[in-house]
Amino acid sequence: MAVFTPVSLQDLTPWISSFSLGSVKDIKGISSGIENSNFFVTTEKGEYVLTLFEKLTFDELPFYLNLMQHLARKGIKVPAPIPDKTGNILHSLCGKPACLVTKLEGDWQPQPEPVHCAEVGDMMAKMHLAGKDYPFEQPNLRGIEWWKQTVPLVLAYLPVEASLMLQNEMRFQEEFAATRLYWKLFRGPIHADLFRNNVMFTGNRLSGFFDFYFAGCDTWLFDVAVALNDWCVDLESGELDQIRVRAFLDAYHAVRPFTLDECAAWNAILRGAALRFWISRLYDYYLPRDAEMLIPHDPGHFERILRLRIAQPAPELFL
Numbered sequence: 642m643a644v645f646t647p648v649s650l651q652d653l654t655p656w657i658s659s660f661s662l663g664s665v666k667d668i669k670g671i672s673s674g675i676e677n678s679n680f681f682v683t684t685e686k687g688e689y690v691l692t693l694f695e696k697l698t699f700d701e702l703p704f705y706l707n708l709m710q711h712l713a714r715k716g717i718k719v720p721a722p723i724p725d726k727t728g729n730i731l732h733s734l735c736g737k738p739a740c741l742v743t744k745l746e747g748d749w750q751p752q753p754e755p756v757h758c759a760e761v762g763d764m765m766a767k768m769h770l771a772g773k774d775y776p777f778e779q780p781n782l783r784g785i786e787w788w789k790q791t792v793p794l795v796l797a798y799l800p801v802e803a804s805l806m807l808q809n810e811m812r813f814q815e816e817f818a819a820t821r822l823y824w825k826l827f828r829g830p831i832h833a834d835l836f837r838n839n840v841m842f843t844g845n846r847l848s849g850f851f852d853f854y855f856a857g858c859d860t861w862l863f864d865v866a867v868a869l870n871d872w873c874v875d876l877e878s879g880e881l882d883q884i885r886v887r888a889f890l891d892a893y894h895a896v897r898p899f900t901l902d903e904c905a906a907w908n909a910i911l912r913g914a915a916l917r918f919w920i921s922r923l924y925d926y927y928l929p930r931d932a933e934m935l936i937p938h939d940p941g942h943f944e945r946i947l948r949l950r951i952a953q954p955a956p957e958l959f960l
């Protein structure tokens with residue numbers, strides 16, 4: 642689960658009156674997710690998703706909520722924040738920052754086929770282009786600076802071999818981040834956590850990307866790498882499935898062609914994307930926060946993925 646902060650119908654009734662949504666009929670805690678407290682809320686006007694932010698602050702949130710609003714207005718399929726009667730999209734509820742967004746239709750796809758990967762690649766490229774004129778800047782808060790702060794906290798828990806791999810990869814990524822090539826890559830607002838469980842489908846049609854609360858400005862290629870390491874892998878072994886890889890990358894490339902600089906950087910970025918989730922999963926596993934029920938994701942999965950990305954050549958970005 643994660644309902645870290647419970648919200649009752651009594652809490653919600655006065656709060657919802659600041660929106661033009663009629664009265665609340667129902668609220669249900671959502672059991673999946675490990676970062677925020679999420680609820681389905683039904684009002685006289687329809688169904689919405691309420692999020693209470695457990696870690697992000699009032700200062701950080703406008704970047705994410707305005708980004709969702711910006712993308713939704715440009716036709717990218719994402720939840721649109723619902724403004725209250727005064728136009729505000731960021732609120733406070735039960736002592737936490739909170740927002741209400743449109744509910745996406747359908748379900749996430751636990752076993753994606755090439756057709757789903759192509760839908761995600763296509764929409765991701767459109768999202769990157771739509772974000773080009775987004776006026777706000779915020780770094781990826783789970784980027785290399787966070788890796789540098791977090792790795793020392795988890796190292797002591799690891800067996801020697803894993804600890805050495807983690808330290809070696811950090812050195813490699815720090816060297817890569819200091820290259821001219823890295824700083825020449827296209828960048829802008831990215832989702833940065835576009836896993837299978839953050840995309841809704843109705844049948845084979847994508848109905849929306851959601852959970853933008855790790856978004857930040859980073860290389861577009863990092864977004865592609867994060868998604869590829871989840872959408873196109875065999876979950877047992879961490880091996881890339883070349884058919885899904887091609888479906889994803891070809892669909893992305895058809896909308897926003899990859900560059901030669903991106904080809905040169907691809908292997909390092911694909912490794913960095915695996916490293917990012919190995920570190921965050923280690924952190925959540927060894928240093929968990931309280932929750933009513935919380936099953937941490939397996940860090941070993943991304944350790945295996947990183948090992949493979951180091952050992953194997955990266956797939957061609959385009960043919």
Ligand SMILES: Nc1ncnc2c1ncn2[C@@H]1O[C@H](COP(=O)(O)OP(=O)(O)OP(=O)(O)O)[C@@H](O)[C@H]1O
Pocket residue numbers: 643671673674675676677678679690720742743744745746838839851852854
């Ligand atoms: N806009 C939305 N429309 C429909 N369902 C949603 C929407 N937002 C969230 N959900 C539902 O809530 C669940 C949890 O949301 P979300 O993944 O954003 O939580 P989280 O705590 O930020 O989790 P994590 O970072 O672990 O993915 C989703 O799996 C989905 O079922």
Ligand SMILES: N[C@@H](CCO)C(=O)O
Pocket residue numbers: 675676834836918921922938
């Ligand atoms: N997508 C992340 C969870 C945080 O959103 C993971 O699978 O580790």
